[in-house]
Amino acid sequence: MADTNFDLIVVGGGPGGYVAAIRSAQLGLKTAVVEREHLGGICLNWGCIPTKALLRSSEVYQIIKHAGDFGFKVDGVSIDFAKIIERSRKVASQLSNGVRHLMKKNKIEVFDGHGALAGCGKLKVTKDGKPLAELTAKHIVLATGARARSLPGLEPDGKLIWTYKEAMVPKAIPKSLLVVGSGAIGIEFASFYRTLGSEVTVVEVLDRVLPVEDEEISAIAAKAFTKQGMKLKVGTTVTELKKGADNVTATLKDKTGKTETLTVDRVILAVGIVGNVENVGLEGSKVKVEKAHVVIDEYCRTAEPGVYAIGDLVGPPWLAHKAMHEGVICVEKIAGVKGVHPMQVTNIPGCTYCTPQVASVGLTEAAAKAKGHEVKVGRFPFIGNGKAIALGEPEGLVKTVFDAKTGELLGAHMVGAEVTELIQGYTVAKTLETTEAELMQTVFPHPTLSEMMHESVLAAYGRTLHI
Known part of the structure; x- marks a missing residue:
């Protein structure tokens, strides 16, 4: 016993x-x-x-x-x-x-x-x-x-309408796929199946894909997804899913009230949990x-x-x-351990492992302004980084948001190759309550993608070196 x-x-x-x-x-x-x-x-x-x-x-x-x-x-x-x-x-x-x-x-x-x-x-x-x-x-x-959350009338059946579980173990690649929801889960599956040849349509009820991310980062990611052949329908809801013998016909309604139908082999529901x-x-x-x-x-x-x-x-x-x-x-x-601190939500990084990758920590530029901060914003594109060009990954952006008065790092946002590995640097900086001064004085190794993090900080203060 x-x-x-x-x-x-x-x-x-x-x-x-x-x-x-x-x-x-x-x-x-x-x-x-x-x-x-x-x-x-x-x-x-x-x-x-x-x-x-x-x-x-x-x-x-x-x-x-x-x-x-x-x-x-x-x-x-x-x-x-x-x-x-x-x-x-x-x-x-x-x-x-x-x-x-x-x-x-x-x-x-x-x-x-x-x-x-x-x-x-x-x-x-x-x-x-x-x-x-x-x-x-x-x-x-x-x-x-x-x-997985389901919506009335849009319930998964495990065969034609999938949750993340069924999307991970199908017997074959669907020729066409509708992904409902463009958060991390939806976009990752959309990216996976599109790369392997599926015709992928993503529907998002809000006005942009990856809606929790900084608006500028979302726009760059959306441009890349579209270039890859994904169809993105934002400001759109799925009002009905009608199942056939081996396909699903979805009724889509945009914010103007206009409706259309789309028939696909499979549907992935990624509308939260x-x-x-x-x-x-x-x-x-x-x-x-x-x-x-x-x-x-x-x-x-x-x-x-x-x-x-x-x-x-x-x-x-x-x-x-x-x-x-x-x-x-x-x-x-x-x-009873001494010095236990409550969770600081703004210090929790978020990562989406699509192509290109997306990663962030802290406040977006819009959220920082909404909270009353006067901000300084730095940007550095992948095309200005030698390692990114050598890797054949010249598309992307590193963006940093600082409080103009105190130099506090309020947020960092990235889109591009390997940014899910890079974001921890800014997460450590935020946890240590680092200002722009310490980040500027930090020596970043060359040639690395991480140099863009340094350059983005410099750019916020008009001191960028390589672009």
Whole structure:
């Protein structure tokens, strides 16, 4: 019989949950994780990691198609789509097994089942609807994640109308595809399938794609997507999806009220996510739920004593790294670690792994102005960077936004090759409350893409050197 009494139990083994459990164990707390499906959660198994494996395959294909630009002749290239999917699933499986190893390494008890609150300090675990165990702990952290949102009349069926799960493991590349929603998930799938040859149409209800990004960055990305052959329909809603034998006819309505129909092989719904708040015992507790997300304070505490919540369950930004950091903050506060600081949302970077990549941290130019800041804005294009030209990646932009009075870095926004790797530099700068002075005095290595980060800062103050 496994022990059933713990200091801390985490419900959900996704990025937030397993990191919270590891930090708890590091701090000497007797810890357990309850996971009903796969350790690593959606991120490792059906989200962040396998999608990046798919996108890497599409990037390699794109490079091969342009091999002539680099001095190579490549003939007869074909796509083994089953192998692309197989590689993606292997990557996901490897990392999920790695999380199980981390649980064992940190002496964390794992219960493979469904967890639900069962009264003060109690958690009932079931497996296939049958009782498995009743656990007790002074602290219970809910990290049950979220699932794809569906809209009335636009429900997925897993065959013709997909969520991210079906979009990751199809048997064949659809000849035509409609992507509903142009956030990170929608645009990444649109980019993947377009590169592999699908005719892709993206519909976005707001007035631009990637609407959470800086407007200037969104415009550059949209231009690149259009050049690749994507059809972008912004300010447009999908009012109906009519399923045929092996296709779907969508009715689209623009902001003027004009309608049109579009018939495609498959549809991907990427219209957001909702928290998994059902069947976890919240009804008999003081935990508050608003808009399908659990309400917490700055240290992830719910209104129920001894119950905490982290990650996608508590709302945006829906990012694995945000969930991980919340898990650490939550557990360190529980353990009484000194100097624990609440999450600073403006210091959380966002990344979209389409082609070209998009990354950002902090306030957009418009948001900074709306908050009353007088701003200085710097821009530096990829075409002015030697490494970008050498890589054959001359399209893109690095943009920085500073407070004109204090020199505070308010935001940084990028579009172009490898910007999802570069953004951490600005994230570190924001976390350290760096001003333009320190960034200007920092020596960036040459030749690198990172030099554009330096040049963008210089440009904000009229001191750019290479353009």
